[in-house]
Amino acid sequence: MSNAVTRQGTPTIVALDVKHQRAWEDTRTALLWHCPAFSHIFYTMMNKQGSEHIAVFTTDVPIAATDGSSLMLNPDPFFAYNLHERLFIVAHEIMHCILGHMEMAHSFRTRQTIPLPSGKTLPYDHQTMNRAMDYVINDILVESKVGKFNKDWLHDTAIATARDSVIDTYAKLFKKQQGGGGGQGPGQQGQGQQGQGQGQFDQHLPPGTSQGKDPTTAAQERSDFEWKAAVAAGAHAAKVQGKLPASLERILSEVLDPQVDWREHIQTLFARMVGSETVNWRRPERRYIVNDIYAPESAGFGADLVVVAIDTSGSVGQRELDMFFAELQGILEDVRPEVTRVIWCDAKVHRVDDLTDVGDLQSLRLQRAPGGGGTDFRPVFDYVANHETPDALVYLTDGYGSFPEDPGYPVIWGDIANNPNYPFGQVVRVPKSD
Numbered sequence: 409m410s411n412a413v414t415r416q417g418t419p420t421i422v423a424l425d426v427k428h429q430r431a432w433e434d435t436r437t438a439l440l441w442h443c444p445a446f447s448h449i450f451y452t453m454m455n456k457q458g459s460e461h462i463a464v465f466t467t468d469v470p471i472a473a474t475d476g477s478s479l480m481l482n483p484d485p486f487f488a489y490n491l492h493e494r495l496f497i498v499a500h501e502i503m504h505c506i507l508g509h510m511e512m513a514h515s516f517r518t519r520q521t522i523p524l525p526s527g528k529t530l531p532y533d534h535q536t537m538n539r540a541m542d543y544v545i546n547d548i549l550v551e552s553k554v555g556k557f558n559k560d561w562l563h564d565t566a567i568a569t570a571r572d573s574v575i576d577t578y579a580k581l582f583k584k585q586q587g588g589g590g591g592q593g594p595g596q597q598g599q600g601q602q603g604q605g606q607g608q609f610d611q612h613l614p615p616g617t618s619q620g621k622d623p624t625t626a627a628q629e630r631s632d633f634e635w636k637a638a639v640a641a642g643a644h645a646a647k648v649q650g651k652l653p654a655s656l657e658r659i660l661s662e663v664l665d666p667q668v669d670w671r672e673h674i675q676t677l678f679a680r681m682v683g684s685e686t687v688n689w690r691r692p693e694r695r696y697i698v699n700d701i702y703a704p705e706s707a708g709f710g711a712d713l714v715v716v717a718i719d720t721s722g723s724v725g726q727r728e729l730d731m732f733f734a735e736l737q738g739i740l741e742d743v744r745p746e747v748t749r750v751i752w753c754d755a756k757v758h759r760v761d762d763l764t765d766v767g768d769l770q771s772l773r774l775q776r777a778p779g780g781g782g783t784d785f786r787p788v789f790d791y792v793a794n795h796e797t798p799d800a801l802v803y804l805t806d807g808y809g810s811f812p813e814d815p816g817y818p819v820i821w822g823d824i825a826n827n828p829n830y831p832f833g834q835v836v837r838v839p840k841s842d
Contacts, residue, residue, distance in 0.1 A: 418620040419466035419480055421459075431487045432461060435494045442495060443554055444651055445660065446502045448642035453635065454479055454505060456619055463498075464618055473611035474501040476510030476630065478618035480611075489558070496555030497609060503545045506639060506663060509574070510615050511627040513537050518624070521742070522578055523676075529742055530582050538612045540577040543568035552656040562607040570655060639663050674820060674836045678739050678800065711745040711799040716769075717788045719805035720779025721754040728824050732804050732838060733769045740766040745799065754779040757787045783809030804838065
């Protein structure tokens with residue numbers, strides 16, 4: 409693509425002439441007046457370059473772009489839009505940053521697959537993911553009456569609304585493209601505005617592009633705590649001024665307290681922590697060729713060892729165990745660890761099962777190890793410390809027991825009791841059966 413920022417270099421900054429400086433001041437004033445929530449986030453979180461303009465002005469992007477932390481604008485095409493359209497564009501890029509879209513896309517791009525809530529996967533296509541994200545964000549802004557939407561941009565509530573997830577939207581677009589429903593095929597770029605694909609005005613760049621950082625490092629450096637603090641402060645400022653539309657308040661509230669299905673949550677955490685199976689780019693995946701989609705063939709393992717620990721103190725019921733194992737099996741089939749180690753423990757380790765076929769997880773639920781005593785998490789971590797360090801450990805429990813120190817490797821707690829007291833790791837709320 410012409411005028412594209414590459415992974416190898418930072419964007420070349422250009423100076424604004426007097427006319428553009430005045431237009432940019434008008435845009436920033438409009439953002440402050442109409443969207444104080446976005447304005448606060450823009451000023452506090454998106455000036456990694458230390459620019460007086462906050463945004464990075466460069467001719468290296470067609471119109472607008474973000475890498476998840478900076479706003480990049482090409483002066484001539486950007487300022488060709490009217491004030492309210494410019495406001496929409498700026499708010500659009502800020503929403504990408506708020507929602508962590510660039511980090512999400514980088515994770516999927518690295519894996520070359522998209523995990524679906526059903527446990528299945530789709531091959532990753534960057535252009536299709538870009539469009540899915542834009543459809544969702546544009547409806548958020550249209551519903552919230554932020555700026556002015558240009559009819560040439562992407563917006564179709566039959567494809568995505570403000571309430572839809574990006575992954576569901578991607579799946580819908582992917583299915584439509586496979587079926588020849590009038591959309592573009594994966595990897596095909598439309599002839600829309602500025603060559604960005606039909607109806608798109610922005611580029612989605614790898615994390616860290618504006619600073620010349622490695623994308624994986626930049627994605628890992630993103631502080632969800634800092635972003636949530638900025639979102640909370642911005643939402644409060646806007647609400648005090650009476651300028652926080654109900655629809656936007658709902659979206660920002662979900663950012664602060666995401667109501668994510670536990671299955672989707674644990675899939676996302678595994679994708680971030682472990683990744684997925686490796687791929688062979690020299691051979692296409694045969695199951696997709698019939699649909700003229702060329703994805704790399706699966707090859708090898710995505711992880712060496714994943715540990716699954718089960719609390720056998722009596723707090724985990726059979727229904728939770730069945731549900732948990734069923735979902736975990738689908739996830740591990742995508743991750744494809746060479747070994748899945750299941751550890752059964754209450755106050756001590758009762759049994760350890762090493763599985764090389766994750767399909768054996770289901771049979772294990774019928775062989776629950778003895779237990780029923782008190783709960784102590786330390787024996788599991790002691791056992792691991794004396795053996796091989798896992799790529800990730802997931803522990804199904806109510807969380808009431810004695811914890812060790814942070815072991816230094818990824819830990820996911822499958823919490824069935826809404827316990828807030830986990831001292832480390834990521835917590836997934838698993839619904840407890842009646």
